[in-house]
Amino acid sequence: MESEHGGRTETRAGGRAGGADQDPATEAFVAHRNLLFTVAYEMLGSAADAEDVLQETWLRWAGVDLATVRDRRAYLVRITTRQALSRLRTLGRRKESYVGTWLPEPLLTAPDVADDAELADSVSMAMLLVLETLTPTERAVFVLREVFALGYAEIAEAVGRNPAAVRQIAHRAGVRIAARRPRAPVSAAESREAFDAFRRAAETGDLRGLLDVLAPDVVFLGDGGGVRQAVRRPVTGADKVARMLVAGMGRAAAASLRTAEVNARPALVLRLGGEVDTVLAVAIEGGLVTGLYAVRNPAKLSHMRRETTLRR
Incomplete structure (x- = not known):
């Protein structure tokens, strides 16, 4: 691989x-x-x-x-x-x-991004989707406070609010994020083991292997942007997702499947004719795959050509 x-x-x-x-x-x-x-x-x-x-x-x-x-x-x-x-x-x-499900634009990230646990978590595909549930101001306040550790006065100047209001917004956003983000911490070794098991099963079309590594309530989201074929609605449940993956890999027999660090997490990159066709980001919690995010919209794949350096 x-x-x-x-x-x-x-x-x-x-x-x-x-x-x-x-x-x-x-x-x-x-x-x-x-x-x-x-x-x-x-x-x-x-x-x-x-x-x-x-x-x-x-x-x-x-x-x-x-x-x-x-x-x-x-x-x-x-x-x-x-x-x-x-x-x-x-x-x-x-x-x-937007036609179908909108997913964040994937980034091929430099290896050192994963070394910063907080930064890696904040740019993961799963976390970016959680941030989508916030209002624009809540999102700005949460990102500046929780990820970049800016003071309330500094954030207030950036978002055009007073510090007291920013404190309230930060609290409200934090509560909403806490209710949606993964609660069980996952070690890097555990995540890698689960990802490798998922990769092997997906690559070989091993239905039993996929069922063993997919969480019962796993969710698959696809983003084709109306340009490429993709599921229009979330597919939920290990059996449905596993069978869809096996069928999909069978149709993509001529494709090249590789691993990559995407948004500071292991992901699968499917290439056809040397060009990136699909980026499949993987969310893992408790040793099981809980989310799969397939980005196929060509307009969102340009940052997969080179590493992007992220910093706090």
Whole structure:
């Protein structure tokens, strides 16, 4: 079983990281670019939209008088958050007319992302779907507070609320997230063992093996965006999901199936003719597969060509 590999992402706005002749504004932007992308991506669940937000952030940052900026990192995060909030509301309207199930855009992540447990959890496909249940402001507050550990006053400036209101929003969002996120901690070894068992069973069409590793209430979601064939509604239950996977792998006999680190979790990548056809993200809890997220929309697969570096 091979693994996907790719190069590090480059800075679109402000030039390449490590440029020799950067002005102070460009230097600050490049230094925090991976952090800003991570903030935008966690808020939006879309790498393409996160890149657009960074472009907008750069345009605004380039016009700022740096002599008036006390904390450049905080200022950049504030601009990024405001731009992401605006785009999140637009994205919400686009999702209303989306064909079939909308899933976050998968990222081929650098190996070191998985070493940061909190960051890895926050960008997992399962967690990004949980964040979809929050309002735009709740999502921004939760991400900035729980993932990036910003203070209430700093968050208040970013979302246009007062610190007391931000505290209330953070509490409300935290309660909603806690009710939906996995409660049983899973060790890396346990997750890898379950994933490997799932991979072997899926690759060989082993129905019994799939039933052994799938949780009784496992959910399969597919996103074809109206361009590629995908299940339009969630498929629930180990037997239904296992039989669907066996049938699907039988039809994809000519495909190449590989493992990859997608959103800081092991995933399967199906290639046809050398091109990524499907990314199957896997959620594991208690040693069993609880969620499967198949992204087939070609517009969402461009960030599978190279590793994306995420930072807190």
